[in-house]
Amino acid sequence: MESSMLTFVLLCVVWSNVAAIEVKIPEQVYEAVNGSDTTIPCKFETSVENPQSGVISWFRRDLNSSARNELILTYYYPDKIFDVAENVDAKGFSIDADLLNGKADLIIKNVEMEDNMIFECRVQIRGDIDGTNSNSATLVVLVAPSTPICEVQGNPKNGEDIKLTCVSNEASPPAEYKWQSLDAQNNPRDPEPKSTDNGGVLSLFGITTDTSGTYTCTSSNKVGSASCSLTLSVTP
CATH class of the missing domain: 2.60.40.10 (Immunoglobulins)
Structure with a gap:
């Protein structure tokens, strides 16, 4: 009886680990030279096989810990299109997404000092509501010293x-x-x-x-x- 109960508990643990989405950004900090293009990678795993629909969103916020998230863009699957928020430069941001392969990379063009921010990747898959559906990283824009x-x-x-x-x-x-x-x-x-x-x-x-x-x-x-x-x- 004890052996059967232990097996049941272990199976429950395995099921709980599998049936949950997990969003990862490989590094906590990324650096980019002022004026260059850069990519912040976002990877995710979902327990749903061949998901039929999903939404990927990228947000940003000031380095101040009390700052609120600001939406940058939203990607829709299966449409495979994305919308950029009205208050965001549409030419400055895009996404390289592949929902079936767990890819949701944010592309930032011509980075500026104002892009010294925290960027958050959030993934929502229909049928997979448990787990960690977001992760974040800090972008540090590198600028050579001006003439002193x-x-x-x-x-x-x-x-x-x-x-x-x-x-x-x-x-x-x-x-x-x-x-x-x-x-x-x-x-x-x-x-x-x-x-x-x-x-x-x-x-x-x-x-x-x-x-x-x-x-x-x-x-x-x-x-x-x-x-x-x-x-x-x-x-x-």
Whole structure:
């Protein structure tokens, strides 16, 4: 009796696992270079053999956890057509779907910084209402740093403390900054012992006429780099 009961329980577990839809997106994060085309894959398995009808929907939402989903498009089977939501650029999104083979890939054309969002794939198959019918992934749009702006903060007089600032207004992921300098004779030199170079801000303490020269800041990330320079003249 116990053996029969155990067999029955195991069969129930197997049936419950099979009779359920499961939607998967292979990775949690996808990256795309600004201006390129990219695809977010979505795969699914259903317990319904040769489904007669189904609906695939893609949504997006801001990275803010409290943001609400916004519909992008909806694909219908067996019609094999999709509609793009009214407030979405119809030329920017399409879908590569094959409902019988569990494929529902979202295609995004000419990605922009505004596409840094969470994208959700949702699949509904008639006759398969249990399981996990949606999954999501984050799209990170990569942008090379824009030409940084170099500025001097403070009075460049002998004995004063000043800061040299460097900022790229655009960069994804955020840019990293590094300052380098040449002396008045255009020879490379090591950073001054008391100086600090942090987040694009080069702090110089107790400057002297020897601090004068050309200072170059390089802004870089995994996509590219850019630089700016300024000439510092310390007055007595």
